[in-house]
Amino acid sequence: MSTIQAARRSTPLNAVHRALGARMVEFAGWDMPLHYGSQVEEHRRVRRDAGMFDVSHMLAVDVSGAAAREFLRGLLANDVAKLGRPGAALYSCMLREDGGVLDDLIVYHLGGDGFRLVVNAGTADRDVAWMESRRATRGSAVSLAPRRDLAIIAVQGPQARAKAWAAYPALRAATEGLTPFHAVEAGGIFVSRTGYTGEDGFELMLPAAQAAASWQALAAQGVAPAGLGARDTLRLEAGMCLYGHDLDETVTPLESGLAWTVARTGGRDFIGARALATRPAERQLAGLVLLERGIMRDHQKVRCGAGTGEITSGGYSPTLDRSIALARLPRAVAAGETVEVEVRDNWLRARAVKPPFVRHGRVLIQV
């Protein structure tokens, strides 16, 4: 145990989590809070009020230079040319030549030739190496700056913005007019109206040394600390992919409900474009709602008229009080169809649905 723990990386908020009595777990090599007492309670706080997550294990990578825009237009499946004004953000996959997904990320336009990518913790080192190698082959005037000096706090929930403004009154004027998927730098904090919960809110990127004080300021306004457990059930209800579960190198965005993130116009050639044009998308990522008692889990088998499939993310939905899942299924399975899932040696009935299951506190599927 000691060797594993010694190897775990800590975010700038590690001592804060421990002081709160968080149950700490290893996640992608990081020592992270799973919950602070009750994962379900934290989930509900975010759906009904406001919660905050330490997501400093994710990595911001600043991309700048005269060729930064063209570099990113070739690197990402979505097109940064869509990012008109500074502060605009875009969700995209980064693909291999064969169309497999290396990572999913958000890219922000910082203005001028500057962009910021925020990538997953588990893939961060590989992503940076990949970007470095692609930059080298293109010989572009591009520089990459991984920003491990930044902490990231996601404040999420219907009251998230109001409570963030209560904690930082100076932020209000600069961020009140911020529309979803836009960011602005205000008072040394990079504030974006984004998240991974299906609720409104901000993600705050700030110098690591300020992270603990910001966390305490938000807590003083009644923002509830929430761990990775709640983050996972919230994003599953919101129908959002988790890299390494619903997405990986073996699948394309077109097989993952992410065709909307692949920009196939604009006359550009991005990495993976040719494979996406020719590789048949025989599978899809569908939602499942369990019709019987039990809990669906990752990797359980699914069978249906059109063939077989597999659960990629399964669990308990606190909002629906039943089990939901994302599953990779044959393309022919339609929403509303009943399939069977092998849950602990029993084949249980589940209904295929189109995610999301829950958005902005409301259930969006028929149960």
Add this chain to the structure above:
Amino acid sequence: MTTPANLKYTRSHEWLRTEADGTVAVGITFHAQEQLGDIVFFQAPEAGRKVTQGEECAVIESVKAAADIYAPVSGEVIAANPEVADSPERVNRDPYAAWLFRLKPSHPAELAGLLDAAAYAKHAESEKHKSP
């Protein structure tokens, strides 16, 4: 960690209480529910089912994982707790009140082989230090 002195325990984290009529109530310990996190599902054993000591006879699922519940002694299942089936979070709130099922022991001598509170507390503490 709480381990009531009037109960018997297993190394697999069940508790057992002998009732006045000679039947036994079975639940999971404070330590077990703490390790599992929020409990969201209980699959009860059927009344009338005969089980042998150590046999898997029920399932508890939390937000995190599924856990088999083992029969602490051999016997016949008399009843399962419908309140836990309806509201599995009762196990988190009060693990020693939220019994899962009752057994009529067929080999009462097995009871003597179970752990007492002190032995279980030591066992649970050692597992706590092992788990990551």
